[in-house]
Amino acid sequence: MRKKLFIPGPVEVREDVLARLATPMIGHRTAQASALQRGIAGKLRQVMYTDNEIILSTSSGSGLMEGAVRSCTGKRAAVFSIGAFGDRWYRMCTANGIPADLIQSELGQPTTPEQVEAALSTGQYDLVAITHNETATGVANNLDELAPVLARHPEVVFCVDAVSSLGGHRIEVDRSGIDICITSSQKCLGLPPGLAVASVSEKAYQAAKKVPHRGLYFDYVELVDFVRVRNHQYPSTPSLPHMFALDYQLDRILAEGLDNRFARHTAMAERVRAWAREQFALYSNERYLSNTVTCVDNTRNLPFATLSAGLAERGYEISDGYAALKGRTFRIAHMADATLTEIEGLLDAIDALVG
Numbered sequence: 001m002r003k004k005l006f007i008p009g010p011v012e013v014r015e016d017v018l019a020r021l022a023t024p025m026i027g028h029r030t031a032q033a034s035a036l037q038r039g040i041a042g043k044l045r046q047v048m049y050t051d052n053e054i055i056l057s058t059s060s061g062s063g064l065m066e067g068a069v070r071s072c073t074g075k076r077a078a079v080f081s082i083g084a085f086g087d088r089w090y091r092m093c094t095a096n097g098i099p100a101d102l103i104q105s106e107l108g109q110p111t112t113p114e115q116v117e118a119a120l121s122t123g124q125y126d127l128v129a130i131t132h133n134e135t136a137t138g139v140a141n142n143l144d145e146l147a148p149v150l151a152r153h154p155e156v157v158f159c160v161d162a163v164s165s166l167g168g169h170r171i172e173v174d175r176s177g178i179d180i181c182i183t184s185s186q187k188c189l190g191l192p193p194g195l196a197v198a199s200v201s202e203k204a205y206q207a208a209k210k211v212p213h214r215g216l217y218f219d220y221v222e223l224v225d226f227v228r229v230r231n232h233q234y235p236s237t238p239s240l241p242h243m244f245a246l247d248y249q250l251d252r253i254l255a256e257g258l259d260n261r262f263a264r265h266t267a268m269a270e271r272v273r274a275w276a277r278e279q280f281a282l283y284s285n286e287r288y289l290s291n292t293v294t295c296v297d298n299t300r301n302l303p304f305a306t307l308s309a310g311l312a313e314r315g316y317e318i319s320d321g322y323a324a325l326k327g328r329t330f331r332i333a334h335m336a337d338a339t340l341t342e343i344e345g346l347l348d349a350i351d352a353l354v355g
């Protein structure tokens with residue numbers, strides 16, 4: 001039986017969106033390709049509440065995350081981690097020989113403004129990397145709390161991993177002063193994996209120009225220059241199928257209305273939380289719960305293999321806990337085009353298994 005995915009990426013993709021991947025190819029150096037990329041950028045600017053440049057990457061989001069720290073760190077990066085994905089961003093620094101420090105929070109807790117202020121007041125750093133929504137714990141950092149700290153340190157390039165939240169959670173890039181905001185196609189945007197996008201501020205672009213060895217494929221200067229100078233093109237051959245599908249999906253997202261879309265995510269998140277409190281418990285700090293993924297504390301010590309096999313028979317798939325939280329928690333994603341009715345169906349199926 002085909003399983004409906006409630007995992008935090010890849011997510012279910014609507015049939016009509018999938019069909020757009022089969023659009024006949026065009027030359028990637030044509031005016032048509034430029035128009036496609038320009039159109040996508042304009043729509044993404046609305047979803048991201050920004051006037052910044054938009055770049056695309058034929059890779060998953062990790063490519064642009066690695067490219068951001070490699071392209072824009074002149075002195076030293078401060079990487080704030082609230083779980084597995086923040087830890088991985090730090091490893092991208094060390095693997096590239098980028099001077100960096102890892103500032104971790106306890107699992108289930110957010111990054112605090114005090115942590116950021118303490119680091120930045122040392123004057124050692126010119127780049128900050130923060131996970132907006134930690135998919136391992138279902139914690140969403142509060143950008144309204146963190147942005148004012150960054151605003152007091154205008155020399156710092158502010159990078160945000162919004163891979164599992166952009167499109168499901170309101171992230172106002174310009175109001176929050178985010179210089180680089182990154183997401184992937186296979187999460188809240190509701191597309192198959194294979195494309196990543198980022199917004200890039202002029203400050204980030206100018207900072208990158210001063211960094212001598214930025215690599216090439218994920219070089220933010222090259223990616224931005226191809227948009228600006230080469231009229232919205234891409235340095236190598238981009239995944240045109242993803243671009244056709246993204247362009248179409250962005251029309252759907254804007255037609256739904258951003259407010260409606262975020263409200264739908266909130267309604268699904270609240271339903272899953274209420275259910276989890278009743279049947280299990282929530283793993284993370286209640287004040288910072290994610291709109292797009294819920295990490296359930298497995299208080300019944302249910303073997304995940306049993307849960308997963310039972311759900312598979314009913315046509316559903318959810319995720320085990322991530323890394324250190326494997327077995328201790330499990331995760332339900334409520335993102336992209338999922339509906340409250342579908343969530344009810346999933347929760348009923350779990351109830352039938354756990355009693």
Ligand SMILES: *Cc1c(COP(=O)(O)O)cnc(C)c1O
Pocket residue numbers: 008009060061062063085131133134135161162163164184185
């Ligand atoms: C999925 C995810 C990533 C990795 O993205 P890829 O597209 O798989 O490279 C990074 N950060 C967060 C928070 C994620 O959820």
